[in-house]
Amino acid sequence: MNRTNEGSVDGRPDPAPRLYAVVPCAGTGSRAGLDGPKQYHRVAGRPVVAHTLAALAAVRRLGGVMVVLSPDDTQFESFVPSHRPDWVVRTGGASRADSVAAGLQALAARGASPEDWVLVHDAARCLIQPAWVDGLIDACLADPVGGLLALPLADTLKQAEAGRAVATVDRQGKWAAQTPQMFRLGRLADALRHAGPGVTDEASAIEARGLAPRLVAGHFCNFKVTWPGDFALAEQLLPGLVGPAGDGSTP
Numbered sequence: 001m002n003r004t005n006e007g008s009v010d011g012r013p014d015p016a017p018r019l020y021a022v023v024p025c026a027g028t029g030s031r032a033g034l035d036g037p038k039q040y041h042r043v044a045g046r047p048v049v050a051h052t053l054a055a056l057a058a059v060r061r062l063g064g065v066m067v068v069l070s071p072d073d074t075q076f077e078s079f080v081p082s083h084r085p086d087w088v089v090r091t092g093g094a095s096r097a098d099s100v101a102a103g104l105q106a107l108a109a110r111g112a113s114p115e116d117w118v119l120v121h122d123a124a125r126c127l128i129q130p131a132w133v134d135g136l137i138d139a140c141l142a143d144p145v146g147g148l149l150a151l152p153l154a155d156t157l158k159q160a161e162a163g164r165a166v167a168t169v170d171r172q173g174k175w176a177a178q179t180p181q182m183f184r185l186g187r188l189a190d191a192l193r194h195a196g197p198g199v200t201d202e203a204s205a206i207e208a209r210g211l212a213p214r215l216v217a218g219h220f221c222n223f224k225v226t227w228p229g230d231f232a233l234a235e236q237l238l239p240g241l242v243g244p245a246g247d248g249s250t251p
Contacts, residue, residue, distance in 0.1 A: 017184075018063045018117070021056050021119045023068065023103075023120075024103065024120070025123040026069055026070040038226075043126060044239065048234075049123045049124075049126070052122075052123050052126045052128060055133070056121065065083075066089060067088045069090045096200065101189065103118075103120075118188060119136070119181070122179045122224050125179055125225070126225060136182055140214055146181075146183035146184065147182060148177055148182065149179065152176075155171070156171065175215055188206065191206050195208050221237050
Protein backbone atom coordinates (compact mmCIF):
# COMPACT_ATOMS: atom_id res chain seq x y z
CA MET A 1 0.00 0.00 0.00
CA ASN A 2 1.20 3.51 -0.78
CA ARG A 3 0.75 6.42 1.54
CA THR A 4 -0.91 9.06 -0.61
CA ASN A 5 -1.15 11.88 1.90
CA GLU A 6 -0.13 12.50 5.47
CA GLY A 7 -2.29 10.57 7.90
CA SER A 8 -3.88 8.25 5.35
CA VAL A 9 -3.24 4.98 3.53
CA ASP A 10 -4.55 4.68 -0.05
CA GLY A 11 -6.47 7.90 0.51
CA ARG A 12 -8.42 6.59 3.49
CA PRO A 13 -8.01 8.56 6.73
CA ASP A 14 -6.19 6.78 9.53
CA PRO A 15 -8.24 6.57 12.72
CA ALA A 16 -7.25 9.22 15.22
CA PRO A 17 -5.22 7.80 18.10
CA ARG A 18 -7.25 7.16 21.22
CA LEU A 19 -6.26 7.94 24.78
CA TYR A 20 -6.32 5.61 27.77
CA ALA A 21 -5.04 5.64 31.33
CA VAL A 22 -3.23 2.91 33.24
CA VAL A 23 -3.19 3.05 37.04
CA PRO A 24 -0.70 0.65 38.68
CA CYS A 25 -2.32 -0.22 41.99
CA ALA A 26 -0.41 -3.28 43.18
CA GLY A 27 1.80 -1.65 45.82
CA THR A 28 1.76 -2.52 49.51
CA GLY A 29 2.43 1.00 50.79
CA SER A 30 4.93 -0.16 53.41
CA ARG A 31 6.47 3.32 53.83
CA ALA A 32 3.11 4.77 54.84
CA GLY A 33 3.15 2.83 58.11
CA LEU A 34 -0.40 1.51 57.69
CA ASP A 35 -1.95 -1.88 58.35
CA GLY A 36 -3.00 -2.31 54.72
CA PRO A 37 -2.26 -0.91 51.25
CA LYS A 38 -2.20 2.89 51.27
CA GLN A 39 -4.43 3.11 48.19
CA TYR A 40 -7.34 1.93 50.35
CA HIS A 41 -6.70 4.30 53.25
CA ARG A 42 -9.48 6.87 53.51
CA VAL A 43 -8.84 10.54 52.82
CA ALA A 44 -11.78 12.93 53.16
CA GLY A 45 -14.13 9.96 53.54
CA ARG A 46 -13.04 8.03 50.44
CA PRO A 47 -10.21 5.61 49.67
CA VAL A 48 -7.15 7.22 48.11
CA VAL A 49 -7.59 5.30 44.85
CA ALA A 50 -11.27 6.29 44.63
CA HIS A 51 -10.29 9.97 44.48
CA THR A 52 -7.72 9.17 41.80
CA LEU A 53 -10.13 7.19 39.62
CA ALA A 54 -12.91 9.78 39.98
CA ALA A 55 -10.60 12.49 38.66
CA LEU A 56 -9.50 10.37 35.69
CA ALA A 57 -13.10 9.41 34.93
CA ALA A 58 -13.88 13.12 34.58
CA VAL A 59 -11.33 13.50 31.75
CA ARG A 60 -13.63 13.14 28.76
CA ARG A 61 -10.92 12.38 26.23
CA LEU A 62 -9.87 9.21 28.04
CA GLY A 63 -11.44 6.13 26.48
CA GLY A 64 -10.97 4.04 29.61
CA VAL A 65 -8.92 3.62 32.77
CA MET A 66 -7.19 0.26 33.26
CA VAL A 67 -6.40 -0.54 36.91
CA VAL A 68 -3.61 -3.05 37.54
CA LEU A 69 -3.90 -4.95 40.82
CA SER A 70 -1.89 -7.55 42.65
CA PRO A 71 -3.18 -11.08 41.99
CA ASP A 72 -3.83 -11.32 45.74
CA ASP A 73 -5.94 -8.15 45.94
CA THR A 74 -9.45 -9.00 47.16
CA GLN A 75 -10.39 -5.50 48.33
CA PHE A 76 -10.58 -3.27 45.25
CA GLU A 77 -14.19 -3.98 44.29
CA SER A 78 -15.45 -3.31 47.81
CA PHE A 79 -13.60 0.01 48.00
CA VAL A 80 -14.34 1.18 44.43
CA PRO A 81 -17.56 -0.62 43.40
CA SER A 82 -18.28 1.87 40.61
CA HIS A 83 -15.22 0.93 38.53
CA ARG A 84 -16.08 -1.41 35.66
CA PRO A 85 -14.72 -4.92 36.33
CA ASP A 86 -13.65 -5.36 32.70
CA TRP A 87 -11.21 -2.47 33.22
CA VAL A 88 -9.37 -4.26 36.03
CA VAL A 89 -6.52 -6.72 35.56
CA ARG A 90 -4.99 -8.79 38.35
CA THR A 91 -1.58 -9.42 36.89
CA GLY A 92 0.44 -6.81 38.69
CA GLY A 93 4.11 -7.73 38.64
CA ALA A 94 6.90 -7.54 41.18
CA SER A 95 7.79 -3.99 40.10
CA ARG A 96 6.03 -0.88 38.88
CA ALA A 97 7.40 -1.49 35.39
CA ASP A 98 5.92 -5.00 35.39
CA SER A 99 2.53 -3.66 36.48
CA VAL A 100 2.50 -0.96 33.81
CA ALA A 101 3.52 -3.50 31.16
CA ALA A 102 0.63 -5.70 32.26
CA GLY A 103 -1.73 -2.75 31.91
CA LEU A 104 -0.47 -2.05 28.39
CA GLN A 105 -1.00 -5.70 27.45
CA ALA A 106 -4.55 -5.54 28.81
CA LEU A 107 -5.27 -2.44 26.73
CA ALA A 108 -3.88 -4.11 23.61
CA ALA A 109 -6.10 -7.13 24.28
CA ARG A 110 -9.08 -4.76 24.30
CA GLY A 111 -8.14 -3.44 20.87
CA ALA A 112 -5.86 -0.51 21.67
CA SER A 113 -3.30 0.10 18.93
CA PRO A 114 0.44 0.80 19.29
CA GLU A 115 -0.24 4.39 18.18
CA ASP A 116 -2.79 5.07 20.90
CA TRP A 117 -1.72 7.27 23.79
CA VAL A 118 -1.48 5.91 27.33
CA LEU A 119 -1.35 8.09 30.44
CA VAL A 120 0.20 6.23 33.38
CA HIS A 121 -0.80 7.66 36.75
CA ASP A 122 0.11 6.70 40.30
CA ALA A 123 -2.86 5.47 42.33
CA ALA A 124 -1.47 7.36 45.33
CA ARG A 125 -1.49 10.78 43.62
CA CYS A 126 -5.06 11.25 44.76
CA LEU A 127 -5.17 15.05 44.47
CA ILE A 128 -4.85 14.94 40.67
CA GLN A 129 -7.37 17.19 38.93
CA PRO A 130 -8.97 16.70 35.50
CA ALA A 131 -7.75 20.12 34.37
CA TRP A 132 -4.12 19.11 35.00
CA VAL A 133 -4.58 15.92 32.98
CA ASP A 134 -6.20 17.88 30.16
CA GLY A 135 -3.24 20.28 30.21
CA LEU A 136 -0.84 17.37 29.76
CA ILE A 137 -2.90 15.99 26.88
CA ASP A 138 -3.01 19.39 25.18
CA ALA A 139 0.77 19.76 25.49
CA CYS A 140 1.67 16.25 24.31
CA LEU A 141 -0.95 15.17 21.80
CA ALA A 142 1.06 16.55 18.88
CA ASP A 143 4.46 15.86 20.44
CA PRO A 144 6.64 13.26 18.67
CA VAL A 145 7.69 11.68 21.98
CA GLY A 146 5.15 12.44 24.71
CA GLY A 147 5.75 13.88 28.13
CA LEU A 148 4.97 14.10 31.80
CA LEU A 149 3.81 16.45 34.51
CA ALA A 150 6.76 17.70 36.56
CA LEU A 151 7.87 20.59 38.75
CA PRO A 152 11.15 22.53 38.60
CA LEU A 153 13.07 21.97 41.82
CA ALA A 154 13.08 24.94 44.19
CA ASP A 155 14.81 23.45 47.24
CA THR A 156 18.54 23.08 47.70
CA LEU A 157 19.56 19.45 47.17
CA LYS A 158 21.99 17.62 49.43
CA GLN A 159 23.97 14.46 48.83
CA ALA A 160 23.81 12.32 51.98
CA GLU A 161 26.07 9.69 53.47
CA ALA A 162 25.30 8.02 56.80
CA GLY A 163 22.71 10.67 57.61
CA ARG A 164 25.01 13.63 56.95
CA ALA A 165 25.15 16.12 54.08
CA VAL A 166 28.42 15.64 52.21
CA ALA A 167 27.74 17.75 49.12
CA THR A 168 25.29 20.20 47.60
CA VAL A 169 23.83 19.11 44.28
CA ASP A 170 23.29 21.72 41.58
CA ARG A 171 19.53 22.06 41.11
CA GLN A 172 19.81 24.03 37.87
CA GLY A 173 17.71 22.37 35.19
CA LYS A 174 16.39 19.68 37.52
CA TRP A 175 12.71 18.78 37.78
CA ALA A 176 10.74 16.50 40.08
CA ALA A 177 8.77 14.01 37.99
CA GLN A 178 5.06 13.56 38.64
CA THR A 179 2.32 11.63 36.88
CA PRO A 180 0.47 11.22 34.59
CA GLN A 181 3.19 10.35 32.09
CA MET A 182 1.89 10.16 28.52
CA PHE A 183 3.41 8.05 25.74
CA ARG A 184 2.34 5.96 22.75
CA LEU A 185 1.39 2.44 23.79
CA GLY A 186 3.77 0.66 21.43
CA ARG A 187 6.73 2.90 22.18
CA LEU A 188 6.22 2.63 25.94
CA ALA A 189 5.84 -1.15 25.84
CA ASP A 190 9.08 -1.42 23.85
CA ALA A 191 10.92 0.93 26.22
CA LEU A 192 9.81 -1.01 29.29
CA ARG A 193 10.91 -4.30 27.74
CA HIS A 194 14.39 -2.94 27.14
CA ALA A 195 14.69 -1.07 30.45
CA GLY A 196 13.90 -3.96 32.76
CA PRO A 197 12.17 -3.87 36.15
CA GLY A 198 14.50 -1.34 37.81
CA VAL A 199 13.06 1.82 36.21
CA THR A 200 11.09 4.00 38.62
CA ASP A 201 8.94 5.77 36.04
CA GLU A 202 7.94 5.52 32.40
CA ALA A 203 9.88 8.60 31.30
CA SER A 204 13.18 7.03 32.39
CA ALA A 205 12.47 4.02 30.18
CA ILE A 206 11.73 6.34 27.25
CA GLU A 207 14.90 8.34 27.95
CA ALA A 208 16.94 5.12 27.89
CA ARG A 209 15.84 4.67 24.27
CA GLY A 210 17.47 7.99 23.38
CA LEU A 211 14.29 10.10 23.44
CA ALA A 212 13.55 13.28 25.39
CA PRO A 213 10.03 13.52 26.87
CA ARG A 214 8.40 16.93 27.15
CA LEU A 215 8.24 18.42 30.66
CA VAL A 216 4.83 19.95 31.37
CA ALA A 217 4.48 22.10 34.47
CA GLY A 218 2.49 20.25 37.11
CA HIS A 219 1.05 21.38 40.44
CA PHE A 220 2.61 21.25 43.90
CA CYS A 221 -0.52 19.50 45.19
CA ASN A 222 0.02 16.58 42.82
CA PHE A 223 2.24 14.75 45.29
CA LYS A 224 2.36 11.01 45.87
CA VAL A 225 0.90 10.05 49.24
CA THR A 226 3.83 8.10 50.68
CA TRP A 227 4.59 8.96 54.31
CA PRO A 228 2.22 9.03 57.32
CA GLY A 229 2.01 12.84 57.35
CA ASP A 230 1.01 12.94 53.68
CA PHE A 231 -2.49 11.67 54.46
CA ALA A 232 -3.25 14.57 56.80
CA LEU A 233 -1.90 17.03 54.24
CA ALA A 234 -4.02 15.51 51.47
CA GLU A 235 -7.07 15.70 53.74
CA GLN A 236 -6.49 19.43 54.24
CA LEU A 237 -5.83 20.24 50.59
CA LEU A 238 -8.51 18.17 48.88
CA PRO A 239 -11.56 20.34 49.74
CA GLY A 240 -9.87 23.36 48.17
CA LEU A 241 -9.17 21.51 44.93
CA VAL A 242 -12.43 19.68 44.25
CA GLY A 243 -15.12 21.72 42.51
CA PRO A 244 -18.36 22.67 44.26
CA ALA A 245 -20.23 19.84 42.55
CA GLY A 246 -17.78 17.29 43.94
CA ASP A 247 -16.83 16.26 40.41
CA GLY A 248 -13.10 16.75 40.70
CA SER A 249 -13.04 19.96 38.67
CA THR A 250 -10.84 22.81 39.82
CA PRO A 251 -12.91 25.74 41.08
